[in-house]
Amino acid sequence: MTEFISIIQNVSRFITLTREEELLFTSLLRMQKVRKKQFIVQPEYVCQYRTYIATGALRSYFMGNDGQEYTIALAVDDWWISDFTSYIYQEPATLFVEAMENSTLIQISYQNEQMLYEKLPKFERFFRLHSQRGAAAIQKRMLGSISKTAEERYEEMQKKYPQFLQRFPQYVIASYLGMTTQFLSRIRNQKLK
Amino acid sequence: MTEFISIIQNVSRFITLTREEELLFTSLLRMQKVRKKQFIVQPEYVCQYRTYIATGALRSYFMGNDGQEYTIALAVDDWWISDFTSYIYQEPATLFVEAMENSTLIQISYQNEQMLYEKLPKFERFFRLHSQRGAAAIQKRMLGSISKTAEERYEEMQKKYPQFLQRFPQYVIASYLGMTTQFLSRIRNQKLK
DNA sequence: AAATTAGATTAAACTAGTTTAACTTGTTTG
DNA sequence: CAAACAAGTTAAACTAGTTTAATCTAATTT
Structure with missing residues (x-):
């Protein structure tokens, strides 16, 4: 259980969990170790997990027709990453998500996330706040990149x-x-x- | 009440409302008519409302130091618009949101939105799904703009x-x-x- | 209906950032 | 530890898109 301390702290920024709720939540998670240069998401495969980085560093990028790489996101310890679009629509990914260091990940599958909403509706709130801030961050980045x-x-x-x-x-x-x-x-x- | 049909349909894409819930929801909204060239958000003022466009057309844009306008979003009938970052953090806006046509808007204030979450928690889900898709759309736009x-x-x-x-x-x-x-x-x- | 203003077009000069290419340095791997 | 590869540097030639500026057209205002 102590393996999930960091993600519980992350979630607790927005919602409060009882001990039992923590247990239910973590029972729906999985730990995953990945080595540098490994891919956790690749184009054409549906992105199965929302990924939280316990320790390590990853990036997501898009491969243009010209063969150029366009890095969309950089993420380190205590950040979330994935091909968000592929995950929420459960459609084939367009991005690569690659480990830049040996990393320890905590993941929730799409199926388990749906179950989480049924059992603990307060996670609707957590992911609402999470997504809102994510959207704000992406917009800020876009603004910088064009202006x-x-x-x-x-x-x-x-x-x-x-x-x-x-x-x-x-x-x-x-x-x-x-x-x-x-x-x-x-x-x-x-x-x- | 019929004035709010369009926004109820919009919300009903993601959640189901009973007649009473519809009434409670709409009691927290306000209708606002704006004329072409009017601003509903301006830099330095905190964005007070999430805005749904019943009919009309608006845009949000950023004014660069060089005086250049960078249009962030275009929105027409049945779309949502605002300075999202200013709204969610309740901090001064950095964007202008300007009516490009005479428009009819339906707005919810930040205060009323918080009340909505208390009274009808299923709106956490609505705005979660809404924000997730919004984030995906912004990311797609950014990807296009750089690649x-x-x-x-x-x-x-x-x-x-x-x-x-x-x-x-x-x-x-x-x-x-x-x-x-x-x-x-x-x-x-x-x-x- | 004339006057003014805002938006759209065209073209030449320019520039921020890319491309190509050759070299250097650092890091895996057999 | 040598060989091979991946990452970083430097510089010259190039180009996609900007700037400046002049003209044209279409709305709005008076």
């Missing part, structure tokens, strides 16, 4: 998520920021002078 | 939302698609040949 220059986007990341710059390789950062590795390299070295 | 060329984005809009091209002026379409009016004009006229 800011490459350099401004890099500076914002430096300021807001300095850990990411250590934890993810440069080519992933570049693709998350919507620029080439070459251009990111140019920005970084210009800034040193 | 497609200006011309591809225009073609996708032509195919997916042809009504928008009639209903919104070209400068709004251009700013929604993330390009200048001049460039959109070039694309449109190239395609005729």
Whole structure:
């Protein structure tokens, strides 16, 4: 049970659970260890789980027709990740979700999530608040990506998520920021002078 | 009461309401008529309402430091719109929400929404599903905006939302698609040949 | 109906960011 | 530990989309 402490804390930001509710909730979860470079979601397969990262680092990305990777999300300890669209509609994924470090995941399946809503309706509230904030975050990211220059986007990341710059390789950062590795390299070295 | 038929139908996509629940729900709503060019949300003021469009057309946009407008969302009859981030966090807005036609809106205030959750918890479910789909839609839009060329984005809009091209002026379409009016004009006229 | 203003078009000059390519450094793996 | 590969750097050539500016058209206002 202590293995699920972190996710219970995460959920408790929005709703309060009794001891029995915690037990029911965790009985519907599964622990999953993945190694660096493993994929937990791939295009054409339906995304089966909502994934919470107990420890580790993952990213989701889209592979363009031109073979270019577009990183959609970066996530580390205590964050959630998946191909959200595939999961909620239970339709084939369009994204890859890849472990960037050996990671410990806590997952709930689509089936179990539906059961959770039946047994503990307060989880409707949890995932409402979770999704609302998620939507706000994506919108903020989109706004930045269309209204800011490459350099401004890099500076914002430096300021807001300095850990990411250590934890993810440069080519992933570049693709998350919507620029080439070459251009990111140019920005970084210009800034040193 | 018949004035609220459309929003009840919208809500009934996800949850089922009894006659009494419908009455309770609609008692927490307000009708609002707005004229073309009126703003229902402005930066620095906290967004007070979640807005459903009974009839009409609105857009939300961000004003960059350079004075450029970045259109975030377009919405017509039976769609929802607002500065979502400002609304959910009850913090000052960063967006404008402007009526592009004389419109009839149905709104719920933040206070009344909290009351709605107390009295009719099934609305947690409605707004969970609503937010999840909203998040998926924003993500899809972001993906297109970073991985497609200006011309591809225009073609996708032509195919997916042809009504928008009639209903919104070209400068709004251009700013929604993330390009200048001049460039959109070039694309449109190239395609005729 | 004239005057004013807002939106759309066209074209030339420009630029932020990409592409291509060659080289360097670091990291797996046999 | 050598070989092979993956990640990062630098620089020159290039291009998708912007900027500037002038003209045209269609609404709105007076």
